[in-house]
Amino acid sequence: AQSVAQPEDQVNVAEGNPLTVKCTYSVSGNPYLFWYVQYPNRGLQFLLKYITGDNLVKGSYGFEAEFNKSQTSFHLKKPSALVSDSALYFCAVLGGSGTYKYIFGTGTRLKVLA
Amino acid sequence: EAGVTQSPTHLIKTRGQQATLRCSPISGHTSVYWYQQALGLGLQFLLWYDEGEERNRGNFPPRFSGRQFPNYSSELNVNALELEDSALYLCASSLGGGRNQPQHFGDGTRLSIL
Numbered sequence: 677a678q679s680v681a682q683p684e685d686q687v688n689v690a691e692g693n694p695l696t697v698k699c700t701y702s703v704s705g706n707p708y709l710f711w712y713v714q715y716p717n718r719g720l721q722f723l724l725k726y727i728t729g730d731n732l733v734k735g736s737y738g739f740e741a742e743f744n745k746s747q748t749s750f751h752l753k754k755p756s757a758l759v760s761d762s763a764l765y766f767c768a769v770l771g772g773s774g775t776y777k778y779i780f781g782t783g784t785r786l787k788v789l790a
Numbered sequence: 791e792a793g794v795t796q797s798p799t800h801l802i803k804t805r806g807q808q809a810t811l812r813c814s815p816i817s818g819h820t821s822v823y824w825y826q827q828a829l830g831l832g833l834q835f836l837l838w839y840d841e842g843e844e845r846n847r848g849n850f851p852p853r854f855s856g857r858q859f860p861n862y863s864s865e866l867n868v869n870a871l872e873l874e875d876s877a878l879y880l881c882a883s884s885l886g887g888g889r890n891q892p893q894h895f896g897d898g899t900r901l902s903i904l
Contacts, residue, residue: 719895
C-alpha cells in the first residue's frame with residue numbers, strides 16, 4: 677500500500693538559516709511526489725513536484741526538493757529561511773501501478789524565528 | 791484566472807442532518823478532488839471526479855457521496871451527520887487525465903456539527 681510519512685510535527689529554524697522538511701514515501705511503481713504549503717485559514721498551495729528526471733526539483737518561493745530513490749525520500753529545502761515561510765507543509769505521493777489516489781502526509785509545521 | 795471556489799465558507803449542522811458542499815474548479819480543469827482535513831489527522835482523500843465520473847474513492851462510509859456536473863463543478867453530500875464529521879473540507883481541481891498535474895485547492899468549507 678502506498679504511504680507517505682512526515683516524521684516531524686514541527687520544525688523550528690532561525691531566519692536566514694537553511695531549512696529542511698522531511699518526507700519519506702512508500703509506493704509500488706514509480707512515484708509522483710508533490711509538496712504543498714498551507715497558510716492559516718487557507719487551502720493548500722502547490723510548491724513543486726517530481727515526476728521523473730533530475731533528482732533536484734526547483735519550485736515556488738525559492739524552495740527545492742531532492743528526490744532520493746534509494747532512501748525513498750523527498751525532502752523539502754530552502755537555502756535561507758524567511759519568517760514568511762512559517763506555515764504548514766504537506767508532502768503528497770501519487771502511486772504508480774494504475775492507482776490515482778493521492779496520499780498526503782500529516783503535515784509539518786515550520787516556524788521561522790526572527 | 792479565478793481559483794477554485796468553495797461554498798459555503800462555514801456550515802453549522804446538528805447530528806443526523808445532511809450537508810451539501812459545493813466546489814467550482816478552475817476554468818479548463820476537468821478533475822475535482824475532495825478531502826477532509828480534521829484536526830490532527832492531515833488530509834484524508836474522499837473522492838475524485840473526472841469528466842463527470844467518479845474515478846476513485848477514499849476509505850469513507852457511503853453516507854459521503856458526491857457528483858460532478860457537466861460544467862465540472864461538484865457537490866459533496868454528507869448524510870446522517872456525526873460529530874466526528876466536523877472538519878475542514880477541501881476541494882481541489884486539476885487538468886484532467888494527467889497524474890502529473892498538481893492540484894489547485896480552494897480555501898475550504900468548515901463544517902461544524904453540534
